[in-house]
Amino acid sequence: MSTFEIIGGQPLKGELTPQGAKNEALQILCATLLTDEKVTIHNIPNILDVNKLIELLSDLGVQVSQESKNSYTFKAENVDLEYLNSPEFVKKGSSLRGSIMIIGPLLARFGKGYIPRPGGDKIGRRRLDTHFIGFQKLGAVFNFNQGENFYRVEAKKLKGTYMLLDEASVTGTANIIMAAVLAEGTTTIYNAACEPYIQQLCRMLISMGAKITGVGSNLLEIEGVQKLGGCEHKILPDMIEIGSFIGLAAMTKSEIIIKDVAYKELGMIPDAFKRLGIKMELRGDDIFIPKQENYEIDTFIDGSILTVADAPWPGLTPDLLSVFLVVATQAKGSVLIHQKMFESRLFFTDKLIDMGAQIILCDPHRATVIGLNQENQLRPTTMVSPDIRAGVALLIAALSAEGKSTIHNIDQIDRGYENIDLRLNAIGANIKRIVN
Numbered sequence: 001m002s003t004f005e006i007i008g009g010q011p012l013k014g015e016l017t018p019q020g021a022k023n024e025a026l027q028i029l030c031a032t033l034l035t036d037e038k039v040t041i042h043n044i045p046n047i048l049d050v051n052k053l054i055e056l057l058s059d060l061g062v063q064v065s066q067e068s069k070n071s072y073t074f075k076a077e078n079v080d081l082e083y084l085n086s087p088e089f090v091k092k093g094s095s096l097r098g099s100i101m102i103i104g105p106l107l108a109r110f111g112k113g114y115i116p117r118p119g120g121d122k123i124g125r126r127r128l129d130t131h132f133i134g135f136q137k138l139g140a141v142f143n144f145n146q147g148e149n150f151y152r153v154e155a156k157k158l159k160g161t162y163m164l165l166d167e168a169s170v171t172g173t174a175n176i177i178m179a180a181v182l183a184e185g186t187t188t189i190y191n192a193a194c195e196p197y198i199q200q201l202c203r204m205l206i207s208m209g210a211k212i213t214g215v216g217s218n219l220l221e222i223e224g225v226q227k228l229g230g231c232e233h234k235i236l237p238d239m240i241e242i243g244s245f246i247g248l249a250a251m252t253k254s255e256i257i258i259k260d261v262a263y264k265e266l267g268m269i270p271d272a273f274k275r276l277g278i279k280m281e282l283r284g285d286d287i288f289i290p291k292q293e294n295y296e297i298d299t300f301i302d303g304s305i306l307t308v309a310d311a312p313w314p315g316l317t318p319d320l321l322s323v324f325l326v327v328a329t330q331a332k333g334s335v336l337i338h339q340k341m342f343e344s345r346l347f348f349t350d351k352l353i354d355m356g357a358q359i360i361l362c363d364p365h366r367a368t369v370i371g372l373n374q375e376n377q378l379r380p381t382t383m384v385s386p387d388i389r390a391g392v393a394l395l396i397a398a399l400s401a402e403g404k405s406t407i408h409n410i411d412q413i414d415r416g417y418e419n420i421d422l423r424l425n426a427i428g429a430n431i432k433r434i435v436n
């Protein structure tokens with residue numbers, strides 16, 4: 001387990017360019033399994049989870065070639081389905097969440113898809129029912145071996161149908177879309193997730209020859225086709241990373257320009273930060289965050305305490321609530337952070353309390369933050385990164401705290417943030433990576 005040693009308390013200044021979006025990349029990479037033709041993907045982030053998935057595809061027989069730093073080609077001409085029965089697959093497949101999305105494409109193209117229980121953040125219950133109920137509705141037979149923790153779906157032929165998803169699951173929707181594009185007839189998915197990740201997946205599939213309407217809405221109609229062809233696709237900038245940088249700038253009183261953010265894909269993220277009092281300016285497609293000595297949390301119109309809560313897109317993404325929480329600790333005013341989707345994502349607040357933050361963890365889903373208005377800085381400390389977003393929130397806290405903090409288990413951060421130490425050091429941070 002590697003560690004970051006951070007000397008915090010200094011403002012940063014400069015430009016940051018967001019990496020390609022982790023959660024889009026995981027979907028797009030799985031979609032390369034849908035064709036035997038060449039697929040070129042640009043702006044792939046160089047992060048742990050994505051690299052693990054690329055390795056898994058390669059183990060499955062996909063020809064992978066890295067064309068430049070962030071561009072790869074994939075050709076799934078000779079997929080080795082036997083690999084799905086190997087112990088190596090069980091080990092690798094279970095090490096990340098995104099691997100679950102190989103099932104839809106494999107089922108659609110080869111009639112079977114297997115996966116061990118996937119990994120990802122331990123942030124509460126993370127059920128997969130939506131995925132498998134969807135496959136069953138398309139005609140697949142589902143089998144879950146509880147002892148082995150192994151999921152299997154098989155189908156001679158998938159048939160389009162109407163389905164109302166039991167929840168707007170992001171990876172579930174992606175998986176079902178990828179199965180339905182090669183099914184016979186029309187599939188209608190209602191209560192579909194519609195994050196930019198899903199929209200991008202649909203755009204990619206359409207460019208491969210799929211017939212999908214309703215992109216961007218929660219009602220998708222997919223007319224199955226016999227075969228998909230190759231394509232070229234560019235991954236959007238990572239909106240979670242952009243949000244993390246906005247929070248970092250405010251908390252550390254830094255002037256930061258975030259380059260090429262694809263602003264119109266950010267949904268309500270910028271406005272949610274503005275309600276915490278963070279000033280920003282859109283310059284072309286860059287976000288300029290000025291140095292701010294203080295920022296004041298808005299109230300609701302009737303004067304009651306603001307709530308920042310997650311919701312399925314176009315609501316606020318749950319992946320940024322940890323960052324909102326840490327940023328609120330130095331704001332003027334109070335806010336209720338309500339993490340509705342996951343029940344174990346707020347426990348890291350203990351560490352912030354140790355650092356001097358005023359937080360009441362009301363229950364596993366809700367934390368009230370009473371901002372310190374930059375009057376008392378957080379104290380440095382030693383901590384362990386519990387999950388990817390709490391990890392980055394703790395990194396932001398450490399960069400704001402004067403003195404030396406240590407964060408262990410930074411693999412959790414590396415899962416989703418490309419060379420975060422080097423990129424932040426380039427604009428004035430002091431982060432040392434200690435590889436154990």
Ligand SMILES: CC(=O)N[C@H]1[C@@H](OP(=O)(O)OP(=O)(O)OC[C@H]2O[C@@H](n3ccc(=O)[nH]c3=O)[C@H](O)[C@@H]2O)O[C@H](CO)[C@@H](O)[C@@H]1O
Nearest residue numbers: 023026097098125126167168169170171172312318319341
């Ligand atoms: C690899 C990947 O893309 N991971 C993302 C994906 O995970 P993932 O696709 O696994 O998450 P899901 O969308 O399936 O669900 C996330 C959680 O929210 C709950 N839920 C979901 C929908 C809903 O309408 N109501 C509800 O309560 C689910 O029960 C679950 O506990 O989406 C999550 C929700 O945006 C993000 O946190 C993850 O970063």
Ligand SMILES: C=C(OP(=O)(O)O)C(=O)O
Nearest residue numbers: 097098120121319388389
């Ligand atoms: C929870 C996340 O990732 P994963 O779904 O891969 O665990 C995340 O990206 O915030």
